[in-house]
Amino acid sequence: MQYSQKVLDHFMKPHNIGTMENPSVTATEGSPACGDQVTFYLKINDDSHVIEDISFQSYGCASNIATASIVTDLVKGKTIEEAKDISWKDATNELDGLPPVKMHCSVLAVDTLRLAIKKYELEKGLKEPEPFSKEAIIEELRSIIYPQAGEDIVTLKMVKYVRLDDDGTVVIDLDIPRFDQNRESVVEEVKEHLEKYPEVKDIQVTLA
């Protein structure tokens, strides 16, 4: 697999690695795609909401370590509002790209950072918990990368239909080429992404 020099540099000598004493917030996420995990530690100024310090621990691959490392560089000194705008594509661009099958490693890093910021906002009363909705499901599906293309399944228009019933049943229709070897693994990933929401009681995924 071909990695850019920047990926190799951040993998060999990651920036801001390790735990932190008395962080404002921490968040750990696992990737349903591969089972790997990353944890971010953030020190946030309660008045200015500037991220004054950030560190991470990764139990993931070289791409995840490199992305988490560059994410810490990108957000240190930024406000949480600015940090939320950083996407996994921004992070991979900063690394001069990643192989398509490794894009989910970058999504894991950025999603975990966003989770940490969301936890902080909820704990500090900066935002109200959002009601679970069809839009939240679609947003979650944007974290699922179709490995061959290195792009998410919503952008690739593979998600044809989404419904959330009052009883917590989620119905999703996917359009993935019939002989594609990733069909079943994408379905599994969709289920794993949605199972973490307590509001979701049943998940029905059909393939066109």
Ligand code: FES
């Ligand atoms: Fe699991 Fe990269 S984070 S393969």
